[in-house]
Amino acid sequence: MSTDTDQTATGGSSFGRVSRTKDVAFRWLTLGAALFGILALAVLLANVVVDAVGWLNWGFLTGMPSFSNPYQAGFFPAIVGSIALMALIALxxxxxxxxxAIYLEEYASDGYLTRFIQLNIANLAGVPSVVYGLLGLGLFVGLLNIGFGTLLVAGFTVGLLILPIIIISAQEAIRSVPDSQRQASYGMGATKWQTIRNVVLPRAMPGILTGTILALGRAIGETAPLIMIGAPTAVFGVPNSLLSKISAMxxxxxxxxxxxxMEFQYGVVAAGVVTLLVILLSINSxxxxxxxRYQQRDS
Known part of the structure; x- marks a missing residue:
């Protein structure tokens, strides 16, 4: 009897040591993967920043674009165009x-039509951006005749690109709100819309904003849709209406x-990339x- 007990104890301790060893090895493996990605990104950013030294100055940020003299190249119209485009896309x-997302999660019944819509939204989130560029070209330029490369066409086209991402992230945020809070609101006599407005949306808003931030971060770096809708490679003025032609960073x-x-390929390009990253991080911040603020108010 004691022999069986000793064997069981020995086997259990051996299993525990193997499990702890695997746990430690997996932890170090994941840490190494994370550090490798961070280090690679840091090296790339450092390389770009070093190339941008001497080129990123006030004249570059406020000047007009040039394709003949790299020392006179400016970035101002593209900066204003990208900021205006991001504001329009967000609106x-x-x-x-x-x-x-509110309709699909709170109002739509769990039927075949709803599942069909959900499936198509998930599929649209993975469609290449050039396809949305072709859609914008055919719909907004060809059918509606809004004009090639205008701010309105660019906003609609890139907006369609990130709309499925925002819908999916908003659905996940709304779904994460405990159903007990909805039932408590109904128990207090609130209507469905009052429950959504006062209970669901305030608690889901941090998750919704997180998904929106990620989607806008993707939108600001898109080039293929803008090429497809005929956006000019450079403009020499800032947009003053929704039908103005724009060029993005x-x-x-x-x-x-x-x-x-070589001055264009390294110095000027590096200065433009650093400017793009700074503006992107500022918008995200x-x-x-x-x-x-929503999280603090909710807590």
Whole structure:
């Protein structure tokens, strides 16, 4: 009897040592993978920043674009165009995406039509961006005749690109709100809309904003849809209406990288990339501050 007990104890301790060894090995493996990604990104950013030294100055940020003299190249119209484009995309996609998510999660019945819509939204989130560019070209330029490369066409086209992402992230955030809180609101006599407005949306808003931040981060770096809708590679003025032609920062950087001069391919392009990253991080920081305010108010 004691022999069986000793064997069982020995086997259990051996199993425990193997499990702890695997746990430690897996932890170090995941840590190494994370550090490798961070290190690779840091090296790339450092390389770009070093190339941008001497080129990123006030004249570059406020000047007009040039394709003949790299020392006179400016980025101002592309900066204003990208910021205006992001503002328009946010105004279009945020209410549409959140509204669609509220309907699918709170109002739609769990039938075949709802499942069909959900499946298509998930599929649309993985469609290549060039396909949305073709859609924008055919729908907004060809059918509606809004014009090639205008701010409105670019906003609608890139907005369609990120709309499925916002819908899916908003659905997940709304779904994460405990159903007990909804039932408590109904028990207090609140209507369905009052429950959604006062209970569901405030608690889901941090998750909704997180998904929106990620979607806008993808949108600001898109080039293929802008090429397909005929956005100019460079403009020499800022947009003053929704029908003004615009050029975004990725378009301008792509055009500079195609120039034969080494100063364009390295110095000017690097300065444009650093500017794009700074503006992207600034927009994300503002959105994160808004999200954190919702979290603090909810807590």
């Amino acid at each position: 279009i996609t945020f209410p549409l995406g959140v509204g669609a 990725p378009m301008q950087i792509y055009t500079w990288a195609d120039q034969p001069e 503002i959105a994160i501050l808004i999200r954190n």
